[in-house]
Amino acid sequence: MRVTRRGWGVVAVVGFCLVMAWKFGPRSLNAIVVPLVVALVAGAITVTRAxxxxxxRAAIEEGFVGERRAVSLEADVDRPIAAELADDVGRGLSATGNVAETTLAPERGYSYELELECRGKHEVGPLSLSVTDAFGLVERQFEIDRTTRVVVYPPVYDLRGGSGDDFALLTGAIQESRRDEFDHLREYEHGDSLRNVHWKSAAKRPDDDLVVKEFTAHEDDGTVTVAAESVPETTDEMAAATASVVTYALESAVPVDVVVPDGSASATARHDRRDVLRLLATAGPGTLAAETRREADVLIRADEGGTTVTIDGLEVPFERLAGATIDGGADPRRGVIT
Structure with a gap:
């Protein structure tokens, strides 16, 4: 328990009045001193008994960079109490209203707005709570350690707004995942995917044209594998590019397997992509195994030179594919916090 600045002002007034009473008599000062002393004592008793x-805390809904979420607090108290609260928000988040003077009352909560600035898993809390008496003369401070976590996804860009040729290349890689069983070989034609070339047959006939594999289509869609890697400074760009490619594939009704240096996840539809987004929210830098890169339908790499999407051995700068954001919207180049 401690006296507030307002309380010290009251103490100063009481002290001054006592000095004046000692010099000139107490009769005219009792009407001032007694109520102030009563207020101080009552405030001290009220706060001591608190x-x-x-x-x-209510759970905070996960979201994308640039979105806002509500933080809701509810205090279990027996009677209304005047209080000043300060709720800590970690790096990667900003808040409006997390420091405020309010009244805690039964069945009455307090909420404020949180802005999601950087992808990752972030902590909200602990809460610093100062309880005061009705006049604000005496306060008692509590530190409440309970926290809650919020997961922030990377932003997702609409790839349909990108360059036509580059977008067609990506679309082809995704649609080819629908193939299933091998059917027969045929001669290579301009525009065929190099992944379909039957290299063993080509090695046996070096003077002839290449041959490619044909597959029998089935009603069940195949799965497109998206692999991604980055250096430490560009992990956010990698996460945003991967989330964008995954979202486009799922919108095309193609299931997706995602592989990053520190984990993997799968999704079969856009409404089912939460596991993938959670993986990308905390994905760190690193290099994939050579076999993983080789087997990927789409390989995404981010480094100091930029973010590239590699399809059939052709590298496409991600900025040529990315259009407007469709989920989130903040600059994905901000630092990652995990």
Whole structure:
């Protein structure tokens, strides 16, 4: 318990009045001193009897960089208490209203707005709570350690707004995942994917044209594998590019397997992509195994030179594919926090 600045002002007034009473008599000063002393004593008793409020937090919905979320707090108290609260928000988040003066009351909560600035898993809390008396003369401070976590996804860009040739290359790689069983060989034609070349047959006939594999299409869609890697400074760009390619594939009704240096996840439809987005929210830098890069339908790499999407051995700068953001919207070049 401690006296507030307003309380020290009251103490100063009371002290001054006592000095004046000692010099000139107390008769005219009793009407000032007695109410102030009563207010100080009552405030001290009220605050001393106050127990630490039991504060509960509602879960915070996951979201994309640039979005806003509500943080809701509820204190279990027996009666209304004047309080000043300060809720800590970690790096990668910003808040409006997390420091405020309010009244804690039964069945009455407090909420404020949180802005998601950087992808990752972030902590909200702990809460610093100062309980005061009705006049704000005496306060008692509590530190409530309970926190809650919010997961922030990377932004997703609409690839349909990118360059026509580059977009067609990506679309071809995704649609080819629908193939299933091998059917027969045929001569190579301009525009065929190099992944379909039957290299063993080509090695046996070096003077002839290449041959490619034909597959029998089935009603069930295949799965496109998206592999991604980055250096430490560009992990956010990698995550945003991967999330964008994954979202486009799922919108095309093609299931996706995602592989990054520190994990993997799968999704079969856009509404089912949460596991993939959570993986990309915390994905770190690193290099994939050579076999993983070779077997990927789409390989994404981000380094100091930029972010590239490699399809059939052809590298396409991601900036040529990316259009407007469709989920999130902040600059993906901000630092990652995991």
């Amino acid at each position: 127990n630490e409020p039991r504060v509960s």
